[in-house]
Amino acid sequence: MSAPAKTQPRCLVLGGKGFIGSHLVDALLREGFPVTVFDRANIPALNDAATAARVKWIDGDFTSEADVARALEGCDICFHLVSTTLPQSSNADPVFDIETNVAGTARLLNHAVRLGVKKVVFVSSGGTVYGIPRNVPISEDHPTNPICSYGITKLAIEKYLHLYLTLHGLDYTVLRLANPFGERQRIQAAQGAVAVFMGKVLRGEKIEIWGDGSVVRDYIYIGDAVAAMVKAADYRGEERVFNIGSGKGVSLNEILDGIEQVTGRKATRQYTAARAFDVPVSVLALDRARSELGWKPQTSFTDGLHKLMTWMQSQPQ
Numbered sequence: 605m606s607a608p609a610k611t612q613p614r615c616l617v618l619g620g621k622g623f624i625g626s627h628l629v630d631a632l633l634r635e636g637f638p639v640t641v642f643d644r645a646n647i648p649a650l651n652d653a654a655t656a657a658r659v660k661w662i663d664g665d666f667t668s669e670a671d672v673a674r675a676l677e678g679c680d681i682c683f684h685l686v687s688t689t690l691p692q693s694s695n696a697d698p699v700f701d702i703e704t705n706v707a708g709t710a711r712l713l714n715h716a717v718r719l720g721v722k723k724v725v726f727v728s729s730g731g732t733v734y735g736i737p738r739n740v741p742i743s744e745d746h747p748t749n750p751i752c753s754y755g756i757t758k759l760a761i762e763k764y765l766h767l768y769l770t771l772h773g774l775d776y777t778v779l780r781l782a783n784p785f786g787e788r789q790r791i792q793a794a795q796g797a798v799a800v801f802m803g804k805v806l807r808g809e810k811i812e813i814w815g816d817g818s819v820v821r822d823y824i825y826i827g828d829a830v831a832a833m834v835k836a837a838d839y840r841g842e843e844r845v846f847n848i849g850s851g852k853g854v855s856l857n858e859i860l861d862g863i864e865q866v867t868g869r870k871a872t873r874q875y876t877a878a879r880a881f882d883v884p885v886s887v888l889a890l891d892r893a894r895s896e897l898g899w900k901p902q903t904s905f906t907d908g909l910h911k912l913m914t915w916m917q918s919q920p921q
């Protein structure tokens with residue numbers, strides 16, 4: 605008699621209609637995982653129709669305990685990609701940030717324990733949890749002193765995950781993600797300099813740069829970012845927190861240079877006042893993810909720009 609087919613654990617993607625979530629859904633389906641997506645009803649899904657047909661969709665709000673409990677039913681691995689705030693706007697209302705993201709996640713973890721969820725993979729923020737770096741590249745052991753509420757709530761959630769492991773044995777992995785870019789990134793979004801700049805260059809619009817354009821970030825192609833998330837689902841080692849980025853620093857001016865090269869068009873640059881919450885440089889060290897997860901970024905910045913441009917040019921105007 606042949607052995608029964610191995611059943612893959614069911615993955616729940618909270619925020620699965622979003623930029624990162626939609627790519628994660630594609631990657632999980634390619635690996636043969638059954639996938640449930642939890643997201644708001646009034647948000648359009650970014651996946652194509654063939655992919656969408658293979659997913660179980662659950663509409664709800666992360667701030668509703670009943671909705672979150674319903675989404676977790678029957679799921680084995682929970683990818684937590686909901687954030688109700690953005691780095692740049694979170695300081696305007698820290699109470700909202702805490703009440704929705706931190707309290708919401710504590711409620712999520714209570715139900716995950718009750719329902720026997722096996723693992724939580726949390727997408728944290730490599731660009732904000734460390735604050736102003738003492739040295740780059742930044743390793744996971746670097747001090748954490750965020751200068752925005754978003755970074756503080758991400759860090760608080762990381763700590764609650766550790767508490768729930770200690771108290772209840774709930775397994776977890778944290779991925780401190782740098783700045784992902786690529787297909788499906790919302791051009792109008794306030795987050796994501798690469799896509800915003802690419803969109804403006806393709807439309808021939810002026811680009812406003814905060815500061816002198818020397819602010820350096822670590823930009824990672826979205827396909828590489830979600831590959832790390834899939835690896836995290838299977839990780840059984842001792843480490844809990846991983847930086848996920850390209851490991852390379854690119855300034856705002858260098859993004860524009862790269863876009864000019866890839867598109868063959870000139871960027872019209874306008875320099876304005878710097879923003880207080882922008883750390884001057886952020887580049888992540890990837891040694892831990894390389895050795896423990898067996899993961900490394902595969903796509904160069906230029907190749908990623910090509911993919912983003914091709915996708916943007918395929919979109920209806």
Ligand SMILES: NC(=O)c1ccc[n+]([C@@H]2O[C@H](COP(=O)([O-])OP(=O)(O)OC[C@H]3O[C@@H](n4cnc5c(N)ncnc54)[C@H](O)[C@@H]3O)[C@@H](O)[C@H]2O)c1
Nearest residue numbers: 619621622623624625643644647665666685686687727781
């Ligand atoms: N994009 C980045 O630069 C970046 C970098 C590091 C970490 N992250 C984190 O990765 C995660 C995903 O980011 P993204 O760029 O895909 O964002 P996104 O806005 O494209 O996706 C987030 C999804 O969460 C959903 N969501 C938000 N509030 C919700 C609520 N109250 N109830 C139900 N669903 C809700 C949204 O509808 C959306 O589909 C977030 O946690 C974000 O903080 C993003």
